[in-house]
Amino acid sequence: MKNLLLTLFSVLIFLPAIAQNQKSFQPGELWPDNKGIHINAHGGGIMFYEGKYYWFGEHKIEGKMGNRAMVGVHCYSSGDLLNWTEEGIALEVDKDNPDSDITQGCILERPKVIYNAKTGKFVMWFHLELKGMGYAAARTGLAVADKVTGPFTFVRSLNPNAGEWPLNFADELKGKNWPDDLKPWSDEWVQAVKDGMLLKRDFxxxxxxxxxxxxxxKDGKAYHIHASEENLTLHISELTDDYLGFTGNYIRVQPTGHNEAPSIFEYNGKYYMITSGCTGWAPNAARLLVSDSVMGEWEYVNNPCVGEDRDLTFHSQSTYILPVEGKTDAFIFMADRWQPQNPIDGRYIWLPIQFDDKGLPVLEWMDSWSMEIFDR
Known part of the structure; x- marks a missing residue:
């Protein structure tokens, strides 16, 4: 019976019923590519280049090992964001060298690609955990390519900003020390984290x-935004002009706020970030943060979701916010509905970002929607 169920599931996953004939977005449903196979680009991001969108994401496999990087980063292309052409594996894990940082079986998550017009290089950064270390390494990985679809060449992995203090970290806290016996999650421990205890540990x-x-x-400056300090504090780090390294300029955002899954966009002179809380693979309520600049002071606003299941972000978690080319103030919220027991079945929750009468972003569930919503 188990084998029969797996066979039936595989048939559903690879069902080519609506491949290349997608007329509307259907959040949470199977989304076939041009081969009729459910798109395999989880935790992804999208870049627009020479008239096409390119979607990069984690290639998952069936079963509990599916959240390990057994294949690499998958790439798809589209002209309309609805119908996607499979472009192959943009970055392959290393199947031959067990000493490689991206050896097969490592954890490689949330790949994002940007283009550097000055160098002509496509630059990919991603969250990387070394094989056999669980989530202890907490590194970011870098790969580059001359062609948008790759192949990308792995360059290195690192922990950012070694030997640098955040721009918004008080001088009087840099020399502060704490006792070794602080009880985790006690008031004293939380205050110590706010004051930089974990920051100093990893300095x-x-x-x-x-x-x-x-x-x-807008000025071409690129930023790497990541969960840091044991996922308790977001860091926004400025990248070098070639996008291949860190300048050492970075800020802390919402210390001890426990934010992860950052996604960011600019609208009407304000910068907005949608994040999630930290509850493993289980969904939770999204958080909306706002700032006057990328490296400015970020403040919590509210949960941008409205309606039923708003406190579970419609059973999903943010990964990217996509500006729609050719349309004014049109943004798509991209999120993943994780399936940790069988990751290849993870679904995509794409919703249009709408704005309330105060100009704040709003996410509302829709069973089906089309680009025409941005023409209202």
Whole structure:
């Protein structure tokens, strides 16, 4: 019976019923590519280049090992965001070298790709955990390519900003020390984290970098945004002009706020970030943060979701916010509905970002929607 069920599931996953004939977004449903196979690009991000969108995400496999990187980063292309062409594996894990940082079986999550017009290089950053270390390494990985679909070449992994203090960290806290016996989650421990206890712990080797995204501002400056300090504090780090390294300029956002899964966009002169709380693979309520600049002071606003299941972000978790080319103030919220017991069955929750009468972003569930919503 178990084998029969697996066979039936495989038939459903690879069912080509609506491949390349998608007329509307259907959040949470199977989403076939041009081969009729459910798109395999989880925790992904999208870049627009020369008239096409390119979707990069984690390639998952069936079963409990599916959240390990057994294949690499998958790439798809589209002209309309609805119908996607499979472009192959943009970055392959190393199946031959057990000493490689991206050896098969490592954890490689949330890949994002941006293009550097000055160098002509496509730059990919991702969250990387070394094989056999669980989530202890908390690194970010870098790969580059000359072609948008790859192949990308792995360059290195690192913990960012080694030996650097955040721009918004008070001088009087840099020399502060704490007793070794603070009880985790006690008031004293939480205050110590706010005051930089974990930041100082990782000062020499570099800071933790887990869930991440990339953002390129209007001036071409790029930023790497990641969950740090044991997922308790977000860091926004400025990248070098070639996007291949860190300048050492970074800020802490919402210390002890327990934010992960960052996604960011700019609207009407304000920068907005949608994040989630930290509850493993289980969904929770999204958080909306706002700032006057990328490296400014970020403040919590509210949960941007409305309606039923708002406190579970419609059973999903944010990964990216996509500006729609050719349309004004049109943004798509991209999220994943994780399936940790069988990761290849993870579904995609894409919803249009709407705005309330105060100009704040709002996410409302829709069973089906089309681009025409942005023409209202």
């Amino acid at each position: 020499q080797k570099g800071q933790m970098a887990r869930d991440m995204t990339l953002y390129v501002d």
